[in-house]
Amino acid sequence: MRKVAGMKLTNRLVAFVTLIVVCAMFVLFIGGAISFRKLGTDFLSHYLGKVVVEIDHAIANPTSNENIGLWLPQLLKASDIVELEINSKTGLLYRYEQIYTTTQPLELIENRYALPSNPGFYINIKSVPPYADFAYSIGAMSSLSLAVLVIVLALSWGIRWLRTQLLGAELLEHRGRLILAGRAEEVHTGDEREWPATASIALDQMIAELREARQERSRFDTFIRSNTFLDKLTGAANRVMFDNRLQTLLQDKGAQGAVLMIRIGDWDTLVHESGKEGADEWVKEVGNVLSNAILRFPDAVLARYYDTEFAVLLTHQSAKDARLFATQLMKALERLTPPECLEEENWAHLGMTFFTTGERRGRLMEEADMAKRSAVLQGSNGWYAFKKDVVADDARGSVRWRTLLTRVFEAGGPDLYRQIVKDAKGEELHTELLARIKDENGLIIKASRFMNGIDLVGMHGTLDRRVVGKALHLLRTGDGREVLSINVCAESLGQRAYQIWLRDTLLQTPRSVLNRLQIEISEAPLVKHFDAVRPTLRMVRALGCAVVVDQAGRSVVSTHYVKDIQPKHIKLHRSLIRDIHQRPENQLYVRSMLGACDPTPTQVLAVGVESQQEWKVLLQLGVMGGQGRFLGAELSSSPATRKRQRWRKQ
CATH class of the missing domain: 3.20.20.450 (EAL domain)
Structure with missing residues (x-):
């Protein structure tokens, strides 16, 4: 699985450029220091070689040899030579040493030279290293200081320019991190400064298509659930959902309640006299009344069981409460004005039966249907309860x-x-x-x-x-x-x-x-x-x-x-x-x-x-x-x- 980089693209590029520039400055500094040291050492060797030549000539010339003790010390002191010895095979001929005071101990440079004009003679010289007494000076190092300052300023400007140029890529990366974090809805439209622009536009299009697909999937899922368990016309539950709930309830321990079947006329007669739209409107009107009536029972289920028949499932309600609800429901239905094809005093009939745990669903629906038929035989709007013994009738108020x-x-x-x-x-x-x-x-x-x-x-x-x-x-x-x-x-x-x-x-x-x-x-x-x-x-x-x-x-x-x-x-x-x-x-x-x-x-x-x-x-x-x-x-x-x-x- 690919992992997201921890450092931003801009920070990585800035770090890379800064590292390259610093490394280049370090290499130039080391090279310059080595060059300065090499030049100083070469100059000192060349200068000491001239001094040795003068000493060689002075030793070879008897006249100058007598005065060597007079002019040689001044020359050596001016040349920062701390110690000088002239030796031969017979032993030490001349030795010079001066007291050199400094705040920090120095490592003296020691050289040995042979005298060509005087075979068998050689000179040992200990001298002060070049640039030992020099300190940093703005005047002397102004060019180098200015060069370093120019490089630092150029680097700062370059970094700012690089960040400005890569701001779009950084915005695009931040947007990608939000999408990976599950917050795509917050960044469904990208910033105009995002770069590359083609990637930003493609991302906008993909998110839009994803949102549309999710909405369509949600609508499709809702459509499936609605068409599986809901009635299209009234929005109430259908027969499948009602039977599922009733069957599940009957298998629960301690369950009790009532099943009500409401008949509101004959469907064929309604369609023939009022038309399909008129019949649908009448069924919807009755369904609204029934939906409002069962709101007082949170666990009640209302279903359109047949075309003009509704079923109501009251759970954990006593027989007394169910009978009271049936009476109130019929009063609410009698307030409606039925279509002309229905008799005003004989169009709503309700059959009711009671149940407890362990009863069969098919038997209960038959009892409710028989009670409904008995209500129809009465010849007027009303309800009828199937006569049976209710094992559990806990009328708890x-x-x-x-x-x-x-x-x-x-x-x-x-x-x-x-x-x-x-x-x-x-x-x-x-x-x-x-x-x-x-x-x-x-x-x-x-x-x-x-x-x-x-x-x-x-x-x-x-x-x-x-x-x-x-x-x-x-x-x-x-x-x-x-x-x-x-x-x-x-x-x-x-x-x-x-x-x-x-x-x-x-x-x-x-x-x-x-x-x-x-x-x-x-x-x-x-x-x-x-x-x-x-x-x-x-x-x-x-x-x-x-x-x-x-x-x-x-x-x-x-x-x-x-x-x-x-x-x-x-x-x-x-x-x-x-x-x-x-x-x-x-x-x-x-x-x-x-x-x-x-x-x-x-x-x-x-x-x-x-x-x-x-x-x-x-x-x-x-x-x-x-x-x-x-x-x-x-x-x-x-x-x-x-x-x-x-x-x-x-």
Whole structure:
């Protein structure tokens, strides 16, 4: 893999030019110094040779030989000769030595010369080195100083000119670094000064094409998900999504609720009398009323089951609440003005049935259809409930929920159960902590049920404080290697008070602990409160915690948040995973989600893996990991409870 150079192009060229100039100046300086020394040495040798010739002539001439002691000392002193000896084979004939004072000790130059006119005689001379007494002088060294100054100024000007010329290349390199860092959107258009211009223009065009391709891919993925699980006309869920959700809900322990089938007339009659556009407008109008009616139930599902029939799935609602909702729904529909082809007092009929865990989906839809037919036989707008025994009919209101939750929080908060998340190789990725509470009778209630009470009484912040506090305690007292993931409500992350508490709590926690904590948030609430939640999630990521989005695919929403907050993992909702090997439409949805996460480091995980067939298909699709009873059962975080659970498993 190619690596990005650490030094900028301009700095490398400037360093290279500066090094070349400095090396050239150093070579010239060394050469000049050697030349000066050589010239001085040659001059001294030539001068001393002349002195030796004079001494040789004086010794050979008897007349001059008598006066040599008079003029020779003055000559030697003027010539900076420290010591001179005239020797022969018989011994020393003459010796001269003067006292030479200097602030620094000098290494004298010693030379030996033979006297041609006096065979057998030779002279030893010790003299002061050339330029020994010379110091730096501006006048004497002005030319050299000026040359060095000119070179330095020229080098400075050259470097500035080089930086100016290469500014475009440096801008282009900086832009490339931002693109490699994943910030291509910030530099989708280059600076006009970028050079080479052809590379800059080509980069602009490539980024524009990449943006268009990503937008097209996002639109295509949304189109796939919408056409797979949404009705084109009303925007509600279609029959496939409704059946998936109902089938998944029926297999969950402790599930209960109601299925409602609403008939608003005959489709063929509507099309024949009002035309295709008129019939579509009537269906859309009824769909809007139904969509507004189910807003009070966060987990409710509205689907266009047939052309003029809608289905509503109410989860974790008692029979009393379902009957009250049916009455209110019929009153809302009666306010509409039906087309002329429909009887004003006999066009809306609703059939309802109740369910608990373990019932068959096909049987429930038959019961709802039978109840709807009974409502039609009444001959007027109304609803009819299929008569059956409801095993679990816990009509818990806001007062009971508040009492129960207050007691749980005063006792320390909910119990945390563990479930391991594994990758494709079977190795542990992290452990998810699942909140559970106990009711007045000691029965365990899952989060999917008591979250309705949390929404009803508005205790999101209190719940999340308890869960975060327990998770941090487990991380501090653990083995230092386990990674824990906790679920946090989007409503809490959007509250200012909770944001301040979470920030202060995380700032007081060591970085090594925060790196092993993951914050999970559901996809639908995240998209709904995205503007309020985004700053908190970015703060959490900056402090070292990873962000995970769970329940992806529970409702069809845009995946633009993937690129914005770049979560570490996206967990697919269990309704997409259940019997995925038998549902091509669910496989198509999973492929679409994988395509949306492909340009980012986000990994897709599956939740609710129950069988080998499901796990095999998910791995073939490209899912990076999974979670479910097939990969690991839920275990309590309490040491005593975990010990009993392990014993029962054995």
